[in-house]
Amino acid sequence: MPIQVKVFAEYRERFGFDQREVGHSEGIDPQTVWRLMGGGALPQNLLCSINWDYVSLDTVLNEGDELAFFPPVSGG
Amino acid sequence: MIEVSDRPIAPYSLLSNWHKTLSLGSSGAQCHFIGTMRDMNLGDAVSEMHMECYPEMATREFERLVAQAKRRFGVESALLVHRYGHLMPGDPIVVIAVATEHRGEAFDACRFLIEALKSSAPFWKREQTQASGSRWVASA
Numbered sequence: 001m002p003i004q005v006k007v008f009a010e011y012r013e014r015f016g017f018d019q020r021e022v023g024h025s026e027g028i029d030p031q032t033v034w035r036l037m038g039g040g041a042l043p044q045n046l047l048c049s050i051n052w053d054y055v056s057l058d059t060v061l062n063e064g065d066e067l068a069f070f071p072p073v074s075g076g
Numbered sequence: 077m078i079e080v081s082d083r084p085i086a087p088y089s090l091l092s093n094w095h096k097t098l099s100l101g102s103s104g105a106q107c108h109f110i111g112t113m114r115d116m117n118l119g120d121a122v123s124e125m126h127m128e129c130y131p132e133m134a135t136r137e138f139e140r141l142v143a144q145a146k147r148r149f150g151v152e153s154a155l156l157v158h159r160y161g162h163l164m165p166g167d168p169i170v171v172i173a174v175a176t177e178h179r180g181e182a183f184d185a186c187r188f189l190i191e192a193l194k195s196s197a198p199f200w201k202r203e204q205t206q207a208s209g210s211r212w213v214a215s216a
Binding site for chain 1: 216
């Protein structure tokens with residue numbers, strides 16, 4: 001099963017889409033997905049989550065995971 | 077009660093409904109917080125705002141924060157509602173209420189929830205200003 005990738009805020013605008021699928025491969029992590037999507041160098045303030053939990057960019061992804069990339073939050 | 081909504085929120089109606097769910101007598105204090113949109117930011121007039129959200133993760137974060145508030149401050153009941161979508165100055169953005177045994181824990185828990193929410197809940201503000209156009213708001 002592919003990885004479901006979501007991007008928010010300024011990264012959504014940069015990529016020009018809000019979600020897409022990326023094929024899963026053994027050991028793939030968020031920073032690899034970022035580069036596969038053409039994101040280039042990792043932004044210093046880049047945050048990510050897997051299945052709605054914050055994770056580091058080198059966390060190994062499983063098939064069917066929901067991965068999200070976003071900048072620091074500004075709610076409230 | 078936890079809710080993330082793209083519809084306008086009515087703080088006093090939410091608080092009234094939440095109050096009816098409390099077990100009267102066990103909690104001696106409540107603290108309520110209402111956050112609203114301002115018409116000014118960084119010296120610029122702000123005419124409107126779009127609040128982007130990752131609703132599923134925001135709900136998960138709110139559940140985690142409320143569970144933490146219960147453990148740390150003995151919160152007996154909590155209300156946490158946050159708006160996203162299109163907002164105008166004066167519109168309510170967030171409503172928080174907690175009920176605890178004593179007043180100190182109520183103030184502390186309410187403060188904890190709003191501060192923790194601002195640093196971890198996945199919302200992003202994009203405001204429209206006359207001077208600088210549309211811009212993303214940095215986390216505060």
